[in-house]
Amino acid sequence: MLISNANADQVHPADYAYQDLDAYIEPTADQLDQVTSVDQFSDVQPTDWAYQAIINLAEIYGCVAGYPDQSLRGDQAITRYEAAALLNNCLDSISEVTDEIRKLIYLFETELALIRGRVDGLEARVGELKAMQFSPVSKLKGEASFMMGSIKHGGDVSDNIAGQLYSTRQDAFHMIQSLRLGFKASFTGKDYFLAQLRTGNASNSAFNTFNPATPFYKSTVPLAALDRAFTPVGGDNVFNLERMYYKFPLGNDFTITLAPKIMNMGLWASYPSAYGVRGDYILDYFSSFGTPGVYNKAVGAGGAVTWRSKAGNPFMTSHWLATVNYLAISGEVSGESGGFMRDQSRGNIAAQFGYQSPLYGLVLGYRYGQNGTDFLQGTKTTTRHQSWLEYGTTSDSHSFAVNAWWRPQETGWIPSLSVGWGVNTLNNDDVSDPTYNEYDRGVRKVSESQSWMVGLQWDDVTGIRDSLSFAVGQPTFATALADGSTPDDGNYIMELWYRYPFSNHISIMPGLFYLSRPYGQLTQGRMDTFGGVVQVNFTF
Structure with missing residues (x-):
């Protein structure tokens, strides 16, 4: 288990202490591999209480990464390096979703412009009503x-x-x-x-x-x-x-x-x-x-x-x-x-x-x-x-x-x-x-x-x-x-x-x-x- 005393602006491996070196090998961030299916994890079972949440994160958002031995180690604490790697995976996925949203905005540009015009008109009328209330x-x-x-x-x-x-x-x-x-x-x-x-x-x-x-x-x-x-x-x-x-x-x-x-x-x-x-x-x-x-x-x-x-x-x-x-x-x-x-x-x-x-x-x-x-x-x-x-x-x-x-x-x-x-x-x-x-x-x-x-x-x-x-x-x-x-x-x-x-x-x-x-x-x-x-x- 890891206990971190590191300052957020100065992260250094020497700041970590290990309780059990024989039972634990610290992975580096590049050792965390992104997965797209929960079936890739050897230690995740349908009876696990977070099973559905892991499915959503892995298969829909691509925000789950596993270890090289194809394990998730869900009951184990993570380091700041691991948290940074997982967050980076999520941001990459969100960027992909954003690109799809941009395509939709382009396709419906005319309709959105009409809606925007109506909203602007309503805001103007609300302003008039407030002035006359x-x-x-x-x-x-x-x-x-x-x-x-x-x-x-x-x-x-x-x-x-x-x-x-x-x-x-x-x-x-x-x-x-x-x-x-x-x-x-x-x-x-x-x-x-x-x-x-x-x-x-x-x-x-x-x-x-x-x-x-x-x-x-x-x-x-x-x-x-x-x-x-x-x-x-x-x-x-x-x-x-x-x-x-x-x-x-x-x-x-x-x-x-x-x-x-x-x-x-x-x-x-x-x-x-x-x-x-x-x-x-x-x-x-x-x-x-x-x-x-x-x-x-x-x-x-x-x-x-x-x-x-x-x-x-x-x-x-x-x-x-x-x-x-x-x-x-x-x-x-x-x-x-x-x-x-x-x-x-x-x-x-x-x-x-x-x-x-x-x-x-x-x-x-x-x-x-x-x-x-x-x-x-x-x-x-x-x-x-x-x-x-x-x-x-x-x-x-x-x-x-x-x-x-x-x-x-x-x-x-x-x-x-x-x-x-x-x-x-x-x-x-x-x-x-x-x-x-x-x-x-x-x-x-x-x-x-x-x-x-x-x-x-x-x-x-x-x-x-x-x-x-x-x-x-x-x-x-x-x-x-x-x-x-x-x-x-x-x-x-x-x-x-x-x-x-x-x-x-x-x-x-x-x-x-x-x-x-x-x-x-x-x-x-x-x-x-x-x-x-x-x-x-x-x-x-």
Whole structure:
């Protein structure tokens, strides 16, 4: 065996030491003979672990040389001389291959010139696109939604309070639209910035989200509001700044969110549901996962600190999560009517803790609502900006939520299951509600309310990334009144819809929904609401 201490620039035979002179005779480089077949080696057998590699080197590339005694000596170390001789053989073979490649280049010279010209043209076009791109760190994303359909009220709408709130215009078949434009950017590769504009024309639609500027007795059925229906501040088709926030990592496990304008939903560590995972819903209520006291879609200024146990290991698919956030609905207003951490802030202080994996999850949520902050859609007597929590009240609220979900390992005919339950307690200073002067029938403020939902979703039912979904629940309804009387405020809500992916950027969603008693305690007798809608979404 040879042990070399030679410097690469000064190779000398005297630098080698031999361990066994009787058993080994050092060959010189010119004694290594190139072979073209593995059969020329007397000591190479098909059972040798490197047999196939030796065949390739000898017969295809001519890079193997043997000793004069027709042996390869594969288990023996080589000297630098031997390595140099073998490398020289390989280089000679490569030169031969190169000559063949030169012949091919000559034969296909015209075709290669055409390809080269096309590549040069593509490079020029790429250069133009880079020069004209919006920003090297930013993207402009858009979503447009067309919604067409109508709702129909059943029961006796003439001889009850709910009937007096009902307007015949709500029965008309009509079409509305919503448009979002989001400017997304990342400056470090780990942070995230979003500025989003939005417009729509739902102010006079039966599918309207509740407009606080509309008098209570002229407003539409709030629970019929579509998730994508939008009423801009300032009137239909006016662009509003809907979101602006910035997220960045703090160490390996934490994320900080700072937001001059953000929705409550954007401050959470997790969307605690498998229902509508692509952001697809028909009714606005179900986008709150059945717990609108905690996930109430309030909009304002605030921030969050989020922790995920997977942050230090991006390959983890299951992890614990927690977040603490604060959002002030009047946080952007200075003076006596707004600001942070004041009675006038209408603040939301919230927390979330849970565990999630690709197939299941369990998340607990809590929100403290200061000074009459909003609730999401509920029965008419508990809807946001109305009844139990009117502007100017000093009532505070505590909301609790439990959400769990499960997905099948393989999509198809087994649906995912999502459940959510929420409870809210309110500290009302007054037991009467002055907002019902015109239609007051003994309605009083609420001290406790609840909500829940169960959602089933069949993803990829036919193998084309489609979805079939059904959900049922009870939006926020009173379970205890501040004056000690017993409420009668129940209402059931259901939706059924199918999402058909017409293309990668267009989806069509026909859907039906039903409200058993949308005005809750104001309903005397029977009054229900049935609706149908076709929603077409475009992403670009």
